[in-house]
Every structure is written in structure tokens, then in C-alpha cells.
Amino acid sequence: xxxxxxIGPQHPALKEPISLRMTLDGEVIQxxxxxxxxxxxxxxxxxxxxxxxxxxYLTERICGICSHSHSTCFVQGVEKLLEVEPPRRGVFIRxxxxxxxxxxxxxxxxxxxxxEAGFDSLFMYVWRDRxxxxxxxEMISGNRVHYAINTLGGVRRDLDEGQVKKxxxxxxxxxxxxxxxxxxGAHEPSFVGRLAGVGLLTKEQAVDxxxxxxxxxxxxxxxxxxxxxxxxxxxxxxxEVCTADTCDVLGRTVVRIKEVLVSYDIIEHLxxxxxxxxxxxxxxxxxxxxxxxxxxxxxxxENIHYIKSNGTDKPERxxxxxxxxxxxxxxxxxxxxxxxxxxxxxxxxxxxCICCAERTATLVDARTGEEKTxxxxxxxxxxxxxxxxxxxxxxxxxxx
Amino acid sequence: xxxxxxxxxxxxxxxxxxxxxxSTFCEWFDRKVFARLQNRMGxxxxxRFGLLQPVADIIKLLAKxxxxxxxxxxxxxSVLPVIGLAIAxxxxxxxxxxxxxxxxxxxxxxxxxxxxxxYILSLPTLIFFLAAxxxxxxFSEIGGARVLTLLFGYEVPxxxxxxxxxxxxxxxxxxxxxxxxxxRPLLLLANLLGFLIAVICLQAKLExxxxxIPHAETEIVGGTFTEYSGKKLALFRLMxxxxxxxxxxxxxxxFLGGFPGGVFVGFxxxxxxxxxxxxxxxxLRAVTSRIRIDQVVNFSWRYLAPLAVxxxxxxxxxxxxVL
Numbered sequence: 274x275x276x277x278x279x280i281g282p283q284h285p286a287l288k289e290p291i292s293l294r295m296t297l298d299g300e301v302i303q304x305x306x307x308x309x310x311x312x313x314x315x316x317x318x319x320x321x322x323x324x325x326x327x328x329x330y331l332t333e334r335i336c337g338i339c340s341h342s343h344s345t346c347f348v349q350g351v352e353k354l355l356e357v358e359p360p361r362r363g364v365f366i367r368x369x370x371x372x373x374x375x376x377x378x379x380x381x382x383x384x385x386x387x388x389e390a391g392f393d394s395l396f397m398y399v400w401r402d403r404x405x406x407x408x409x410x411e412m413i414s415g416n417r418v419h420y421a422i423n424t425l426g427g428v429r430r431d432l433d434e435g436q437v438k439k440x441x442x443x444x445x446x447x448x449x450x451x452x453x454x455x456x457x458g459a460h461e462p463s464f465v466g467r468l469a470g471v472g473l474l475t476k477e478q479a480v481d482x483x484x485x486x487x488x489x490x491x492x493x494x495x496x497x498x499x500x501x502x503x504x505x506x507x508x509x510x511x512x513e514v515c516t517a518d519t520c521d522v523l524g525r526t527v528v529r530i531k532e533v534l535v536s537y538d539i540i541e542h543l544x545x546x547x548x549x550x551x552x553x554x555x556x557x558x559x560x561x562x563x564x565x566x567x568x569x570x571x572x573x574x575e576n577i578h579y580i581k582s583n584g585t586d587k588p589e590r591x592x593x594x595x596x597x598x599x600x601x602x603x604x605x606x607x608x609x610x611x612x613x614x615x616x617x618x619x620x621x622x623x624x625x626c627i628c629c630a631e632r633t634a635t636l637v638d639a640r641t642g643e644e645k646t647x648x649x650x651x652x653x654x655x656x657x658x659x660x661x662x663x664x665x666x667x668x669x670x671x672x673x
Numbered sequence: 674x675x676x677x678x679x680x681x682x683x684x685x686x687x688x689x690x691x692x693x694x695x696s697t698f699c700e701w702f703d704r705k706v707f708a709r710l711q712n713r714m715g716x717x718x719x720x721r722f723g724l725l726q727p728v729a730d731i732i733k734l735l736a737k738x739x740x741x742x743x744x745x746x747x748x749x750x751s752v753l754p755v756i757g758l759a760i761a762x763x764x765x766x767x768x769x770x771x772x773x774x775x776x777x778x779x780x781x782x783x784x785x786x787x788x789x790x791x792y793i794l795s796l797p798t799l800i801f802f803l804a805a806x807x808x809x810x811x812f813s814e815i816g817g818a819r820v821l822t823l824l825f826g827y828e829v830p831x832x833x834x835x836x837x838x839x840x841x842x843x844x845x846x847x848x849x850x851x852x853x854x855x856x857r858p859l860l861l862l863a864n865l866l867g868f869l870i871a872v873i874c875l876q877a878k879l880e881x882x883x884x885x886i887p888h889a890e891t892e893i894v895g896g897t898f899t900e901y902s903g904k905k906l907a908l909f910r911l912m913x914x915x916x917x918x919x920x921x922x923x924x925x926x927x928f929l930g931g932f933p934g935g936v937f938v939g940f941x942x943x944x945x946x947x948x949x950x951x952x953x954x955x956x957l958r959a960v961t962s963r964i965r966i967d968q969v970v971n972f973s974w975r976y977l978a979p980l981a982v983x984x985x986x987x988x989x990x991x992x993x994x995v996l
Contacts, residue, residue, distance in 0.1 A: 398712060466968055616893050617892055
């Protein structure tokens, strides 16, 4: 018996709205389709109306987990346009926050994946230790999520000796815990039984479908912007690109935990070699006309910002390619021929950040299923027509 | 006097009232152990040590809006939670809790009561399936199908494991089985493998992690209970708690030597032994992740069922050569 199941746009397994339409035969998935556009926010349009400095804080709000990725990527692009180089201490602190963010994002992912697999104990333990990272980030920047530490030409806050020591102390504990999680993630029989062989994506498919980040690396494609196109101080920092050759969700789990361990090494390297000097320089506020592309290895994969300047203090165009968008095509392939029970795991394994990737909305007629793209004025006209004859609620009161 | 005693037995102890209090306590115990194993506090605020939290949850659910889906079978949908709770409570009456006296057995202890108890404990599965089916929600239907598939996995190993001690004692009566092992406590060790199998199967029967497949929230929303809310959901939750106590009681009676020593000492035996079984269930719940339905069937037929047969074989050998 074939039937189609809607997973989403509202579903307990999904933290953000997306619609996965599954065609099932019993419990086996025959076909999968992904519908986007439930959370279009128009960030790119808003960015055109704000100055470069304001846009740092806007881009930070594209994502609630890898917020630093977007603001750093944007700042990298603007600094290219301005033709300035931030001071070395500023660079070190900027990418220290990057690596801490990668750790906290991967630990968050591990917890979510454990929860999707029904392994709540691992979820609780991982998120407990993630709090250490959150505390460090709060200590460094003053905030837990939107760090707001980037500025044009450097960072906004400096580190002192005590903070460096605290970071190194927390790292020792975190490293021990992460090795324990690697052990659980790779050996606990019921957990491994759920992850191994699920959501297969061969190396060829990963390359063909342009998968990015840990999804690609788990299929043995060693791409990492930090290595391939080094930015900041990554060119001089020793680290290795983690890959796995199992091509399944287990591989993605192992890659992420290994990356966490590599990130600890990078953080330790940064802290031991922290140069002295200023953390930021003054920069002009109006770049020359031109365009710049910035690439950044976010926790989820390659993040690309394209910025076009027209000589004013506002960008003419900002284009954001969030890493999740690069993984959607691969996800459809992974979902095919899996089990219904695997859908949340496979989908979670790309670490989807759905709202970051939303760039468009399609209007679908609920009765006929007809799709069309309309401009904003048509949408407003439709709304006006819909409510034209609606009676005014004279005695309407707020329910509280 | 006999009638009064029967009513006392049915309504107070170990009947309805005791069962409600004790099953909510067991839920608290399970939640607390599960939480402590996960480095959490568990219920803390309602009552001393959060003891009243399960009761508070049930009262909260009772106060919620009661929704019956438009396309659901209204009668079945509404009546199933009540029947389920009644069935689970009935199972409790067959446990040799109070009437442990082989000389003057009470009417609900009879040869073959172990079979009846196992049969009654299978019925909740059917109730879950019917509840899922009559709610006509897509997610419920998948949950219902999974409930039945799960049944094929754990039922046979459970029966084989539980019947082992009965064969050893040479009786189909719970009180006699318990009495047999009270006389020869060392023989309980021979059933260790069967006990572990039975604990795993009980976990599957109660649909707890790693066997919480029929209501895996990240896959099929609420599964069996997707459409249930308010009073009906409260009854179902109570039913699962009661089923847990009855299941733990069955294992305690068969594998842990029953509840000797009259009303009071027997009560202490009952509490300690059932809590021990529930403790094992909680640990199992904390250290595993949910597995897939095909993996369950594979696991139980590839490992559990052969091991249960091996246990039977050991028992037969013991019975033939030692006893």
C-alpha cells in the first residue's frame, strides 16, 4: 500500500518549519520531496537599507546557532571591499569565537541527533557540557547566542589573562567528555544500530549534488574552506580535516565529534600563541564601488556571502548562501529507500538550519494546489480583498 | 465477613486504591531514577521530593479539553481507555500479594492463574492497537501497526521465560511457584537468564525506550496516542503505570520468590521487589536509544527467543537430574 505522509511543516522532529513529503510503501520510503518557503524573512532586502556596520548585527541574526558564521563571513567580505586587514590579536579572538561556536553547534547537534534517535541520556549529558562552552562565549562576548563581537576591522572586546586561563581549563574537561561521547556515539550498540547504514550518500553523489560541510566530509570528500581557501589565521594553524568513509549518519556523527576535538586543538593553539596588540583598527565606512565574495566554513558547511558596493555606506546587494541550502539536494537522495523511522535522523544529520536558507516563498492555492509567484503589491491586494467584507470587530478586546 | 474481605481486597488493598497510589509512586520512582541517571533532578516541587508529580500530571490532564476527532469511531475511541485501565487493574488482582497462604487460598488464586495473568497482560497491546485504529489519524495508524509488530517480537520470549520457573516448580499457580522458590532460594539463580529476558520483554510490553517505537514522538508525533487528550490520555497513562506495576509484580512473583510472610512482611517484599524490577527497567531505559521496528523483531527472534529456549533447556536438565 502506497501512501504519502506529510512530515511538517509542523512536526515534533522539526525545530523549524519545512515540509517533507514522503511517499511510503509500508514503512519504507519510496520518494521524497522537500518544500521550502515557510519562513521567508527578507533579510537580503533589509540589508540593502542598512549601513555596513548595522548589517553586521543583522547578518548575525540570520541564524540562531551559527550566528557568528554569518557576521564573520559578512565582515570578511566588507573588509575585502574596504581593503583593510584587522590586527592579528583581533583575528585570533574572532576565530577563537568561531571555533567555540563550532564546538557548541556540533555538541548541540549531537544532542538533537541523540534525541531524534530516542537516546535522551546522551542528549542530556551533551547539553550539560555544552553549557561550559556557552559560559565561555558569554565570558568572552557578554552574550550566549548573538555574540556581537565582530566589527569592521577587528573585534569589539579583548581577552585578559584570567579569561585565557579559564578557556584552557574548560577545554581540558571538555576534551575528556568529548572523547567519551565519541566512544558512545561510535560504540553504543542500540545507538550505532540506529545510525549505521542509514541515509547513504556515496562519494560520487556527494560531489555531484554539491554537498557541503560534515555531510560531504562523512562521504569521504575532504572539503573544508579553512583548508582549501584559508582565511584569517587558518593558513598558519596546524589542523586536519576530519573525514569518514562510511557515508551514513554514523559517519556524520563521528566526523562532527572529531571536528569538535580538532577545534579544541585549534582553540588551544590560538590561546597559547595569542599575539599582543590592539584588537581592532579604525576603518572607513564607505567602500569603493566593487564586489566581494567571502567564504567561511560554518559548523554546517561552506557559507558564502556576496556583497556588492556602490560607493555609499550601504550595500547595493547582499547575497547569502547558507550551508543548509547546499545540502538539500543531497538530503532528497539520502531519504530515498530509507525507513520512516529514519526520516528525523537523516534530516537532522545535515544539521538543517532551515530559516537561514529561506530566500523565497511560493504561494500555493490550498484547494487546487496551484502554485504561483506573486509580487508584494499583488499579495497586499489579495489580503485587502480577503478582508474587504469582513465586519469590523467593534468590541474586540485583547484576551489578557 | 468474607464479602467485606473481598471488597476490601478489591477496593483498598491490593485493589484499586492501593494500585492507584502505588502505580503513581512507581511512575515517580521511574522518573526520578531516569532523571538522576541523566544528570537531571527529576520531579522536585510537587509534594515532598516531587512525590505528587504523577498525580498532579493526571489531575492536569483531567482538567484539559477532551477532544474526539470528527472521523474517529466515537464509542470505541471513548471507551477504550476505561477498558484498558480495567484490564490492567484486573491483572493486579491475580498477583499473590495478600492471600499468600497455600492452606486457605483466596478464590483468585487457582491453578493456571499464571496463564490468565499473561493473557490479561497481552490485552493492553490490543487496546492500544484498537485505540490507534479508531482514532483514524495517519500517525495513529502507523503507531497501531507498530504496536502489533512489536507484539510479535516480545510475546513469545516473554512467555517462554516466565513459564520456565513454572515448569521447574511443577505448577501453573503463582502462589505455588513462589512458595517453591521460597523453600529453595538457590534455585532462583538458575533462572537468572530467564529473568533478564523477561525484563527486556517487559520493557517492550510497556513500550519504553528502546522499544518506544509505537509512540516515537520524533517520527510519528504521538503514535498510538496522537489524537488522545485530556481525560482519556490520563486514563491511558494511568493504565500504563498500573501495567508496569502488574508486570513488575509478575516478574517478582515468578523470578524473585514472591511475597512471603503475611500482610505486612509480604507488603514490604512486594514493594522492594517490584521497585527492584522497575529500577532495572529504568536503567534499561536510560542507557539505550530507540531502535527500529525491524531491528526489534530481528533482535528478539535472533537472540531473545533462542536464549529463552536455552533457559528452558537448562531448567529441564536441572529438573531431570538435580531435583
